Amino acid sequence: MCGIVGYIGSRVAQPLLIEGLKRLEYRGYDSAGVAVLEGDHLRIARAVGRVAEVEEKLDQLGGFAGTLGIAHTRWATHGGVTEANCHPHRDDKSGIALVHNGIIENYAALRTYLEEKGHVFSSETDTEVLAMLIGELYEGDLEKAVKAALREVTGAYAIAVLCEHDPNTLVVARKGSPLMVGVGSGEYVVASDASAIIAHTSQAFPLDDYNVVRITREGFRTSTINDVPVSPKMMQLEMDLEQIELGGFSHFMQKEIYEQPKVLRTTLRGRLDHNEGRVILGGLASFAKELIKARRFILTAQGTALHAAMIGEYLLEDLAKISAEVEYGSEFRYRNPIIEENTVVVAVSQSGETADTLCALREAKDRGAMALGVVNVVGSSIARETDAGVYLRVGPEVGVASTKAFTGQVTVLTMLALYMARRRFMSPEVCARCLRQLDEIPAKVEQTLESDYRVRKVTERYVERDNWLFLGRGYNYPTALEGALKLKEISYIHAEGMPAAEMKHGPIALIDDGMPVVFIANKGRQYDKVMSNIAEVRSRGGHVIAVATEGDNDIKSVAEEVLYIPECEEYLSPILAVVPLQLMAYHAAVLRGHDVDKPRNLAKSVTVE
């Protein structure tokens, strides 16, 4: 959801800014722009489209030579996708340029106020309002003007600001949207996330809400918008460049699907104690005593993470025999939720920055819940605002369509359920057996990936179809939802996911001759019921693509296409069953000629409500 980058140092800023934008392009990619200070002269290039379009503009302009600059890649909120609405935005009085990620909620009132003062706006954005406000309040001290402006603002922001009259200062600030400062030697790179920093330095610190950092080539100072000094929490970035490069794959989504066996091994590493038959989750250690009292879990998330959370609900109830429910963060927050004593709220999120999930978490905490995070990005907002948590350790996920984060989330939630089960009633022997089964999963994902060619062939046969259904029961009902979401997100095919049994209560009316219906029909408690649902589809002309358990030959007589997954315990089956669905969506998008890693209208990290 918009990516911002800033640089101050002794190197020419433009190539660093462009490279940073390309790393952040997954956050938004409908337009982009760069502003650089050449001496005291502000130069700006902006373009609708990808970062490459801005690069072209910069070439036409002969490039910018300055060593202080800011840049932005946009996912439009206020105002359409036009050059006038592209960032950086400028004020009309004080030589201010600003890039912004987030939404200024009181922009309309501020705009009226500024117009009354004679300012003339050239865009429809909330961001230009903030640039004008800073310009209006500027009296020779950029940091002071930024703070004064931010005290007037409601909403969310991560901003980077520079000023023509102060060629040695970059001011950045945050509330609600992520921002990090990378500290090199005599230079600083600020960015929405570590991927735009790591090529230059591994020393960085994230900003907390209401923090402002004034950066010069000689050093930096952090304080709140009310001028209270803050000590930044410096951290060592663990990402390496290889993790955010394609490395021979055609797309990040493909790379990330294929990375799953390796990253899931990392997710599990050191956490399964086979000898003692227990799960060791270091991130929960300080919270173990509280957790044992837990009577109810509420899992909250959005998108793919919500589907993982739904599987978590089944796992907690089935394995740990503890009451659990799932709720969209966006709904939870506004429906006056009842939080009884000993309720644990688990926020599940790849980015750790999703505003809907974060707001739900805050609401739950305010109402007295214990807060856990199941998050991928280390040091992200959710990770910092939870009482305890478990990191996914699946490495940076760049493809907008989430894949390895999903299997990582389900793996962590499985460990959480076993952790709770063992503390509540499960014997070490039973737990040890589960751990062995879980430990085999990465190798089974590897085996599942071997069917990629076959998945592609099956996808080719149906890719022209515009309506698909995805059906599953029990643990694989959420998998069906995830399969449908993947297809929608990147191939723009209309797909519905639902419990297989629900189909006959209405959606069955959709089934016509040749409609692709994907069933997750692995061996398990509900296998026979799923077979009946398949028969219902077949008798109405639907074409069944079944994800089935290796060795199940019966299914071949009822399904047109069968994609096999290795045999496994039912509670682990979503981690395998989702893999052919991820591949199917990937191939459908490629076959339809779409930009797999940057699907239209989407953004990977949605930091507005």
Ligand code: G6P
């Ligand atoms: C966005 C993305 C989805 C993602 C969801 C939750 O909507 O497009 O792919 O699943 O956010 O993201 P999170 O980072 O919280 O897992």
